[in-house]
Amino acid sequence: MFDWTTMGIVFALLGAVLAALMGGIGSAIGVGMTGQAAAGVVTEDPSQFGKVLILQLLPGTQGIYGLLIGFVTLTQIGVLGGSSDISLAKGLLYLAACLPMAIVGMVSAKWQAKAAVSSISLVAKRPDQFGKSMIFPAMVETYAVLALLISILAITSIGSIQV
Amino acid sequence: MAVVEMKRIHVYALKNNRKKILEMLQRRAVVEVDTPEEASLGEAKGPFSKTDTASARLTFEKNVQLIGSAVETLDSYAPPQKSMLAMLEGRTGVNAHQVQQTAEAAPEVAKIAANIVALGKRVNDQQAEIARLEAQLEALKPWMGLDISMRTVGTNSTSVFIGTFPEELTAGEIKTRLAAALPDVPGVEAEVVSTQPQQTCAFIVCLGRVGSKVEAALRGMGFTYPAAPSKKPPAQRAEDLQARIAAAQKDIEDAGREIASYAGRRQELLFTSDYYSMRANKYQVLGDLWQSPHVFYLTGYVAAPRAPALQRELEEKYQAFVEVETPAEGEELPIQLQNGFFAAPVEGVIEGYSLPGKHEVDPSKVMCVFYYVLFGMMLSDAAYGFLISLCTGIVLLKFKNIEESLRKTMRMFFFCGLSTMFWGVLFGSYFGDAIDVVANTFFGANIHVQPLWFAPLEQPMRLMLFSFLLGIIHLFAGLAMQIYQLCRRGKYLDALYDSGFWYMLVGGLIIALVSLDMFQEMMGLSLAIPPIVTTIALVFAAIGAVGIVATSGRESRGVKRFLKGLYGLYGVSSWLSDILSYSRLLALGLATGVIAQVFNMLGTMAGGGPVGVALFIVVFLIGHVLNLLINLLGAYVHTNRLQYVEFFGKFYEGGGRKFEPFAAKTKYFKITEE
Numbered sequence: 001m002f003d004w005t006t007m008g009i010v011f012a013l014l015g016a017v018l019a020a021l022m023g024g025i026g027s028a029i030g031v032g033m034t035g036q037a038a039a040g041v042v043t044e045d046p047s048q049f050g051k052v053l054i055l056q057l058l059p060g061t062q063g064i065y066g067l068l069i070g071f072v073t074l075t076q077i078g079v080l081g082g083s084s085d086i087s088l089a090k091g092l093l094y095l096a097a098c099l100p101m102a103i104v105g106m107v108s109a110k111w112q113a114k115a116a117v118s119s120i121s122l123v124a125k126r127p128d129q130f131g132k133s134m135i136f137p138a139m140v141e142t143y144a145v146l147a148l149l150i151s152i153l154a155i156t157s158i159g160s161i162q163v
Numbered sequence: 164m165a166v167v168e169m170k171r172i173h174v175y176a177l178k179n180n181r182k183k184i185l186e187m188l189q190r191r192a193v194v195e196v197d198t199p200e201e202a203s204l205g206e207a208k209g210p211f212s213k214t215d216t217a218s219a220r221l222t223f224e225k226n227v228q229l230i231g232s233a234v235e236t237l238d239s240y241a242p243p244q245k246s247m248l249a250m251l252e253g254r255t256g257v258n259a260h261q262v263q264q265t266a267e268a269a270p271e272v273a274k275i276a277a278n279i280v281a282l283g284k285r286v287n288d289q290q291a292e293i294a295r296l297e298a299q300l301e302a303l304k305p306w307m308g309l310d311i312s313m314r315t316v317g318t319n320s321t322s323v324f325i326g327t328f329p330e331e332l333t334a335g336e337i338k339t340r341l342a343a344a345l346p347d348v349p350g351v352e353a354e355v356v357s358t359q360p361q362q363t364c365a366f367i368v369c370l371g372r373v374g375s376k377v378e379a380a381l382r383g384m385g386f387t388y389p390a391a392p393s394k395k396p397p398a399q400r401a402e403d404l405q406a407r408i409a410a411a412q413k414d415i416e417d418a419g420r421e422i423a424s425y426a427g428r429r430q431e432l433l434f435t436s437d438y439y440s441m442r443a444n445k446y447q448v449l450g451d452l453w454q455s456p457h458v459f460y461l462t463g464y465v466a467a468p469r470a471p472a473l474q475r476e477l478e479e480k481y482q483a484f485v486e487v488e489t490p491a492e493g494e495e496l497p498i499q500l501q502n503g504f505f506a507a508p509v510e511g512v513i514e515g516y517s518l519p520g521k522h523e524v525d526p527s528k529v530m531c532v533f534y535y536v537l538f539g540m541m542l543s544d545a546a547y548g549f550l551i552s553l554c555t556g557i558v559l560l561k562f563k564n565i566e567e568s569l570r571k572t573m574r575m576f577f578f579c580g581l582s583t584m585f586w587g588v589l590f591g592s593y594f595g596d597a598i599d600v601v602a603n604t605f606f607g608a609n610i611h612v613q614p615l616w617f618a619p620l621e622q623p624m625r626l627m628l629f630s631f632l633l634g635i636i637h638l639f640a641g642l643a644m645q646i647y648q649l650c651r652r653g654k655y656l657d658a659l660y661d662s663g664f665w666y667m668l669v670g671g672l673i674i675a676l677v678s679l680d681m682f683q684e685m686m687g688l689s690l691a692i693p694p695i696v697t698t699i700a701l702v703f704a705a706i707g708a709v710g711i712v713a714t715s716g717r718e719s720r721g722v723k724r725f726l727k728g729l730y731g732l733y734g735v736s737s738w739l740s741d742i743l744s745y746s747r748l749l750a751l752g753l754a755t756g757v758i759a760q761v762f763n764m765l766g767t768m769a770g771g772g773p774v775g776v777a778l779f780i781v782v783f784l785i786g787h788v789l790n791l792l793i794n795l796l797g798a799y800v801h802t803n804r805l806q807y808v809e810f811f812g813k814f815y816e817g818g819g820r821k822f823e824p825f826a827a828k829t830k831y832f833k834i835t836e837e
């Protein structure tokens with residue numbers, strides 16, 4: 001007999017996995033795009049390697065945030081040792097809490113990568129403008145940071161809710 | 164807050180001192196030459212005119228290029244020994260005496276450079292020749308079995324055809340086909356020299372009188388003559404080609420050896436290259452000067468503290484007439500920043516944005532404190548901070564000659580590292596939770612390192628509130644800078660309208676918000692704010708709001724002014740997003756700690772045995788290096804962002820031009836005073 005009430009841990013794990021998964025996918029796409037642009041610049045001017053490398057790595061943080069959320073969720077739901085007795089409602093709560101990071105992480109990584117690619121071409125043409133070029137992609141990241149914030153606040157507080 | 168004060172200097176001197184004066188100025192590097200345009204001089208020009216030095220400059224620049232490519236060639240034959248840390252060592256200093264020696268040797272060194280370049284070209288030419296010869300050799304290969312000249316056309320009574328068919332044929336097949344095409348021609352002999360797929364090299368002989376008929380028949384079979392038949396028998400020809408290739412190779416080796424023999428003069432070449440770029444700089448300035456038959460006039464900017472000494476030296480040593488004056492109000496002055504040990508490192512960050520514009524102050528001194536604090540909070544691991552400070556500290560101590568800009572960056576990261584250590588201790592993070600994990604897994608001890616303040620992962624709300632608080636302080640500091648800037652220009656009312664009201668509004672709203680029960684409950688705070696304080700805060704907020712509505716549109720009139728005022732009040736939403744933006748302090752701080760924990764946990768997967776120790780060491784090293792680098796980057800980028808967008812947004816626009824004195828812009832060596 002299938003028992004819905006035992007499914008809490010499944011949903012909770014699904015949330016953790018989604019955060020790491022989608023953040024990772026977004027960052028992989030993003031860092032790939034910026035890497036191509038960066039390699040193009042280095043063929044023309046190898047001395048720009050340091051600068052374009054920094055710009056390449058900018059969309060990489062969403063994957064890390066995703067990992068962070070995934071890891072914190074795993075520790076909270078007891079998959080990494082401890083009690084993994086999660087009610088269905090709690091499991092769904094964890095899933096919902098992970099979604100901001102998962103979705104915003106994936107989308108913002110891709111768009112941040114587009115901004116970073118433009119910034120890389122900016123640095124190729126005007127290496128002295130590196131300071132400013134870094135800011136445009138960092139603007140996009142703000143929203144990944146906000147999503148991370150909401151996800152982490154939610155995940156760390158769910159434990160004390162009685163449902 | 165030190166934007167160095169600039170003075171305008173006018174130098175009038177006799178032309179026979181011109182060389183000495185220019186060289187002195189170039190060595191000192193304190194004057195930015197700024198010559199008035201012809202139009203602005205007008206009638207005052209008198210007998211003065213400019214000299215065209217473009218061609219001389221071009222010659223020097225060409226020499227610089229020539230030596231550059233010579234050194235490149237030289238390096239490919241005799242690679243210089245460069246250590247990994249060469250970048251940190253900075254340029255070697257050379258004194259005036261050595262410059263003089265180089266000047267004398269320069270033409271000879273330029274000749275060496277030309278010779279190296281010519282040798283390099285010879286090598287390239289010979290390599291092309293070898294490729295050509297090898298292609299010929301390749302084409303000859305199918306004919307190696309032929310022992311007569313490929314150009315043989317026959318004897319007195321025979322005709323000979325040497326060529327190829329576009330298919331694989333045997334001698335018998337050729338003969339059969341010829342016989343079928345020419346049934347009445349006897350005595351045709353065919354011999355196959357070599358066959359390959361789709362090509363048969365053949366030798367055909369027949370009687371001379373039927374030669375033309377046979378040739379026509381052969382053509383009908385697709386017979387063609389070789390493109391480049393050799394006069395000598397192919398084997399002999401091949402030997403010749405081999406010999407020529409060997410000769411070319413020997414020539415390449417000789418040239419290579421000759422190039423390598425110049426390896427000892429690499430320094431001299433680089434030095435001469437610098438010497439020529441120095442002269443090119445000088446001639447550029449020379450072309451900018453106004454000169455009469457006996458006198459020249461140089462004008463430009465000089466940092467005020469350096470002006471008196473320079474004036475004295477020019478007057479006493481070079482009999483020049485010097486005037487130093489305060490620049491006119493409207494002049495666009497070049498900007499030079501000067502700060503102390505603690506604040507100077509962030510000058511580079513400011514330069515990355517933009518140097519202070521007119522009427523703006525140098526924000527370094529205020530910014531550096533926030534920069535170090537925010538950076539440390541984002542990285543927030545005591546061990547990482549220690550590593551950063553250790554590495555940069557060693558570099559700073561060991562490489563005294565390091566380039567100035569790099570030294571500043573190093574010092575900036577040194578302070579950032581110290582701050583990171585500080586926050587790491589407060590939050591109890593040393594390589595994440597490495598101490599707990601090691602103690603637990605390998606020694607079975609249950610140690611828990613207590614944070615000095617609190618653990619962010621356990622109380623994220625608390626850290627978030629603290630981040631916002633830091634953000635508010637940071638933003639208010641920016642607003643204070645705005646007030647300072649406006650007051651310095653005597654615009655006291657603007658200071659009140661644009662900053663004072665915002666202080667009241669935002670400050671009042673924050674206090675009112677904090678005193679709400681709901682907010683306190685949500686954040687787990689228990690501050691007892693007396694109701695009277697809340698009321699006062701609300702009154703202040705109201706005054707601020709009314710003030711902003713009344714004054715934001717003060718350039719306009721009537722309804723438009725009111726609407727603009729309302730729009731000004733809408734700016735409160737940007738304050739909200741600015742403050743929220745500081746939540747990245749929490750996010751990045753947690754990211755460092757959590758990823759460190761992940762790696763520590765991965766390291767302990769194999770348990771506590773010897774294998775476990777080995778695995779732990781490997782994972783620990785790789786993982787923490789990776790984590791440090793990624794989060795170092797994140798902390799750097801986001802600290803800059805908080806400074807550029809949130810902090811500078813409150814008061815700073817930039818747009819200043821960098822002070823670029825007339826100096827020896829050398830690449831490899833540093834010209835020193837003595």
